Amino acid sequence: MDYDSDSDGSHISATPPRDPLPRRPPQPPPKPPTSYKSTASTKRSSHLDIIFKLKKPSSSKHDKIEPVPEPEPIQQPDLPSPVGNFPFQIRRPSDQPHPISIGRSLETLPAGFFSTRRASFSKICKPSLNFEPETSPEITAEPKINGSDGLGSTKTCNKKLPNLIRGDAPLPPVKLQKRSEEGNFVRLNFNGYKRKFTAKGKKMNSYSYKSKYFKRSKRRVKSEVDTGSLCDEEGLVSEIKLQSKAEKPSRCESVEAAISAVRSAVSEENLVRLLKAIYGYDLFRDGQLEAIKMILAGKSTMLVLPTGAGKSLCYQIPAVVLPGITLVVSPLVALMIDQLKQLPPMIQGGLLSSSQGPEEAAETLRMVQEGSIKVLFVSPERFLNADFLSIFSTPNSTPNFVSLVVVDEAHCVSEWSHNFRPSYMRLGASLLRAKLNVECILAMTATATTTTLQSIMSALEISSTNLIQKAQVRDNLWLSVSLSSNRMKDMLKLMKSSPFLEAQSIIVYCKFQSMYSSQAISNFYLHWILQSETDVISRYLCDNNISAKSYHSGMLARDRSRIQELFCANKIRVVIHYSLPESLEEYVQEIGRGGRDGRLSYCHLFFDDVTYYKLRSLMHSDGVDEFAVNKFLCQVFADDTSSHSKVCSLVKELASRKFDMKEEVMLTLLTHLELGETQYLHLLPQLNVTCTLNFHKTSPMLLADKDTAVAAILKKSEIKQGQYVFNIPTVANSIGVAPGDLSNHLQNLKAKGEITYELKDPAYCYKIVKVPSDFCSLTELLTRWLLDIENCKVWKLDAMYSSAVFAVDTCEKTHDCNVAQQTTYLQERISDYFRGDNNLDVLDKMGQNSPFLRADIKVFLQSNSNVKFTPRAIARIMHGIGSPAYPSSIWSRTHFWGRYIQIDFKAVMNAAKAELMNFVGKDAP
């Protein structure tokens, strides 16, 4: 395949670029869904005409690669915005001038449509959303959630701010921000003022002082008072709660006494006493006491509490009472660090992460073994490590036995959740019991549908009677939604209106990062630059005198943690979604960043159809076909030998391109092959498998005479430019040692000055346990499973989009648009969704066909006749999404990139399949 070909001749198009298309017949009436699995048949047709304004298209390549577009000026005069009202109108799509109904027309977009600037803003003279709640609560209203805030909260932002992506950026490659739960958002100190505080000490747990993570700039932290604020040069202010040293001794004594009391009798009275002694709180919040009692009774528990409702306390209290270690499994290092920081001073904590140096990890393990760590945070990948597991396979009498395993973000266990992680599949109850000898498991999440809960509880063997579930959205969050065709302008207006204007801290969630090309210093190359939407928006806000900082996964960890620290402890009063979330789970989790101290907070969501279409396409970016799964399986088992002790490896990048499969998808398949009904393989920790080695002291032959490893290296290496290049597992297998042992041996030789070497090519490593007897049925099974996951993601997005459309519609109907009405509607909708209500209305606004689709595919195939395509690869290109074998940096240059984003992905795949059959006769896959 020629990736360098810039011109594919695809400027010749069957689609008349700017002519209006014939109308499609109206959509059939909606059908109620049956289950998320049968997405295609369960989605309801739109009863609304969803429209959007078509901008003058740009078909020039150069238009596509313009730098970040600035928002267009508002064409119409500003309407007065009454205080407390939305500064613009919430409207149904049909309010837009010159509507083009997606239901009836516009099956294709002119080339480059999505690369044009944003549609211009138009104001509508319709009733506006009134932000005055019926009961007129103040923004400083007291907590509404159960229980009191006692000493106030120290824990505010932190963790799992979901992986977001981008908004309506111009076409060249649409790309989700690197998936990370740390989030991509703009954080604001709306008032932008600076305050200087001095403070007396930092809150630390007894272990944390050793960690590099807790070093803080002395310039910014000085000690004086118990509660202070940090302030950086740009005026972002964050409050930190600090613990007075004088308080410690008496507190420790009362904690000891309270722990003994609970150990002798797990009564409510004793637990409240312990709560007071450790945290200073007077009351448990809803669900906490019940969960703690259940865990202390040794019962595995499923806990579903909203974000910020106080889940951490539900394992921290048992951790001090139970005799052994509490292992907390978290999906992200940032999350672990944050949770470790939040441990009360009397709970000794530690963490093990891949980002630690060997000395730091060894020190933590030493402390674990001597029993001086009570709470240990680990990633699920750690469970692949036999050495780690062996530490805990000890009798209950030793200091390092595990009393409790906490699975945080437990929804990651389920493939039907919004954030499935294959490594979480490893946390099945049978493995935890067998390897860790643990009886009690606590699974915690803030967002899970009934289906997700069922799959978590079945994997972790938690009885249905041990489910503690409270409302998914706290009632101190006021929710509103508006459709916007110029989100930047609308957001600015929103922020400059009440009550947003009064808020000190605002989070703006963004979705995408996009690649923009820019002329490089040398004129010969075009460079692609990753630009995060958060950067664009924060720059725009700063230009408009609002102090804002960008925070996204593409930033340096150091910069990120500085911004996080500065903002973290602030009481976030406003959450703005600049882009549609991918699911109601994601929405709920993100709005949960607001009002964590229980005070009233406002959450506004902007949505638009363009973002919806882009996201809908992206939901198909992980999908794979039977053909690819079959090729993948053949490769995985290609190395089968009679000896099952041999280690096989699959270089991630190469395999990903070869099978056109994302790395996470390959890992999902491999994990299924290990943990599915039949165990076909045993996964090992990932390794860099390609070694490039130089000899320095002794000649290679002489060294090989006395060293069998070196002899094997000489035998199995290729010599490239005088260097020995070999595969670590291959050499290790040939001398019957583990790859890790060979690596250690190489390190010794290096220390003696004999060799230098470099390792590259991260690879999945595994041992084959059993070769499948029937590749075809296994292929079919795995493909079906992945397809169900793909459909589930699409359904979740449709449910999110429909909720936004219906919330706007609800407002429209009342002509009064009070934010309370939207809040009530969204709360009900969210609870129906999480309950798994089968009557949930879900719009299906995707077109099913276009008269030009087949003809365009034909032209595309003709102009790329030297390239092999699958129907899915063609559909991805027509939807403007890159894949490992057809990267967006190359394929976004085609004229057809993203042209059929509004036609259902499967319909495009079917058309591509038919055209491929015509084009290559019987050879189409």
Ligand SMILES: Nc1ncnc2c1ncn2[C@@H]1O[C@H](COP(=O)(O)OP(=O)(O)OP(=O)(O)O)[C@@H](O)[C@H]1O
């Ligand atoms: N009983 C209580 N009384 C007062 N404040 C509490 C109580 N329990 C917890 N909190 C405070 O509530 C805040 C949020 O708690 P926590 O971080 O445990 O929430 P969470 O449910 O784990 O949130 P997330 O879903 O983001 O992980 C913390 O500041 C915590 O100290």
